[in-house]
Amino acid sequence: MNSLVIDMTHGGVKIAVSLAKKDETVYAYDIYNTLKSVDKKMLAVYNVKIIDLDYLKNLNGNLRVIYPVHLPLTKRDIEKYNPSLNYTFLTHHEIIKELLKNWGNDIPKIEVTGVKGKTSCVFMLKEILIDKNPLILSSLGALLYENGVKKTLKQNISITPANIKETIDLAYKIANPVCEIAAGKCDSQNLKKYGCAIFESSLGASGIGDVGLLTNIVENYPIAKNKRTASEAKSQIFNCSIVAIQKETLDEFYKNIEHKKINTFSLNNNADVTVKNIEYDLDKTLFDISYNNIITANGEVISGEFKVETFAPGKHHVKNVLGVIATCLSLNIPKEKIIKGLANYKGIKGRTNKKIIENSTIIEEINPGINTKAIEESINMIRNLDDYYIAIGGDYGITCEEIDESKVSTYLDTLDYNIILTGEVGEGILKKMNKPVKYSKNFQDVYKQAIHNNKNLLLIYRSDYRKLNKR
Structure with a gap:
């Protein structure tokens, strides 16, 4: 079986090596050019050849293409490099099911x-x-x-x-x-x-x-x-x-x-x-x-x-x-x-949780996928908003969805609460708002303001997966 694994950024190395261990002929396409030297060496150890799609013209017979579901290429985009091949397409999810077909039958x-x-x-x-x-x-x-x-x-x-x-x-x-x-x-x-x-x-x-x-x-x-x-x-x-x-x-x-x-x-x-x-x-x-x-x-x-x-x-x-x-x-x-x-269950540190610092109640809603609906639902769960600072912001990271700054700013313009924007996300929202709101570059400073002024705090923060201290 000849297999082409696409995308070394999102788990392709693991998949390619796993297939190679089964004595398959495996090719790897590093579409985002992010392959680290240690991973290149790992692929070489298992005789996985790193190629570009142009290389497909050198192949014949059957080819199984294993791709992430978010791949920005269509099947036709791939097939045109060698229309004579007999293609089979599987997502990364589907190949993992195949690799684990004999695992876990005795557990939920x-x-x-x-x-x-x-x-x-x-x-x-x-x-x-x-x-x-x-x-x-x-x-x-x-x-x-x-x-x-x-x-x-x-x-x-x-x-x-x-x-x-x-x-x-x-x-x-x-x-x-x-x-x-x-x-x-x-x-x-x-x-x-x-x-x-x-x-x-x-x-x-x-x-x-x-x-x-x-x-x-x-x-x-x-x-x-x-x-x-x-x-x-x-x-x-x-x-x-x-x-x-x-x-x-x-x-x-x-x-x-x-x-x-x-x-x-x-x-x-x-x-x-x-x-x-x-x-x-x-x-x-x-x-x-x-x-x-x-x-x-x-x-x-x-x-x-x-x-x-x-x-x-x-x-x-x-x-x-x-x-x-x-x-x-x-x-x-x-x-x-x-x-x-x-x-x-008490919530998750680095996601949704509640804590008390001095006289302030701190509610944290931290998530890499914050959007307008999530912000609205978080605000609606607080009863006495006059006692709260509402801090909104965060980082831009590597998730599939990005926050719609215009949509969020339009929503925030309708609110009459103590809003503080923070971080690079907050800065982007601030530029699109019509009403004046406070801005703090460092989200930690928002905690200090709330505690100093005996205010409670609702922090709605978009975290970057790479910043583990905010997860």
């Missing part, structure tokens, strides 16, 4: 994608499944929990599909250390220290999940240089055995999808998992859950009710909780375990 596996709320959902699921020593890939790192204790396998790691396999391989090395195998302390069988796996992915899912959770498509942003959209990429979630999806997202983007096991959730009463009697609070929000005709992994169809108390200060947080509950019910996780896990 969850894949999480969506535009907003992915990481929060992963860590709610972690709390619920903590007794199973979960293996996790998230935007906060590759992690393994043993008896409730976190082990960081790799911190600076992206949520590309290739890093699902990287996370699994890292966990394998911990369970099967070469030195202990050589010393006879353990054998070289595929030992595991985890009893479940939770994988976050930015643009879809590989399909290895027993349940795939699609949190939402609150913004259907363009990808692949406007050739495709987020909803198209994330439709790969339907390759999972069961899909938990927001009802509004299903109706708007995927109404023609055929899948036998879909469980929906919504704040409204037209879904499989719904909610009522919500009592919002910045510490613990209480509400009643009702679920009807949930299709489960073991073939049951279940219905019931229970009460939840968890950290969910805004509507968007409650939606995330509903997605997590739909996922857990799909896996036949007892409701008592769901209730206990959600009660233990």
Whole structure:
């Protein structure tokens, strides 16, 4: 089998090497010219030839092209370099499913994608499944929990599909250390220290999940240089055995999808998992859950009710909780375990969390994908806004979606609150606003202002994945 792996920036090296280890003939196309010297050496060790697409004219027969879903080239763009080849196209997600086809059959596996709320959902699921020593890939790192204790396998790691396999391989090395195998302390069988796996992915899912959770498509942003959209990429979630999806997202983007096991959730009463009697609070929000005709992994169809108390200060947080509950019910996780896990969830440091500094309450909403809707929902969760500074800003990074400064500035112009813009994102918004607002270059100075003036602070900050101290 001849394979061409495109894009060495977003996991292509891992995929190319994995295929080469199976004695395949593998070519690599570094479309963004970001290949590091150490990765070039790694590819050379496994006889992976780095090529440009012009090289395809030298090939004949079959060629499998493995590409990221956000590739700014069409299949026709690639085929024109050698029209005589017999092409097969697979996404990075699809090849990861193939590479892992014999892995994880004895454990529950969850894949999480969506535009907003992915990481929060992963860590709610972690709390619920903590007794199973979960293996996790998230935007906060590759992690393994043993008896409730976190082990960081790799911190600076992206949520590309290739890093699902990287996370699994890292966990394998911990369970099967070469030195202990050589010393006879353990054998070289595929030992595991985890009893479940939770994988976050930015643009879809590989399909290895027993349940795939699609949190939402609150913004259907363009990808692949406007050739495709987020909803198209994330439709790969339907390759999972069961899909938990927001009802509004299903109706708007995927109404023609055929899948036998879909469980929906919504704040409204037209879904499989719904909610009522919500009592919002910045510490613990209480509400009643009702679920009807949930299709489960073991073939049951279940219905019931229970009460939840968890950290969910805004509507968007409650939606995330509903997605997590739909996922857990799909896996036949007892409701008592769901209730206990959600009660233990306190938010995520570096995402949504609350803290007290001196006399000031600080609410942090930190996310690489902040947009106008997210800003609006964050502001709406605060009751006494006159007591708050609202700081908005952040960094421009390497996510697929960029913030619409004009749209945000138009929205902020309608508000009559104490707004402070900060960072490079805040500076961009400031230039487009009509009303005067304060600006602080360093977001840390906003904390100082709030504390000094005995004000509370809502910080809505777009973080760059590369700046780990703000994650």
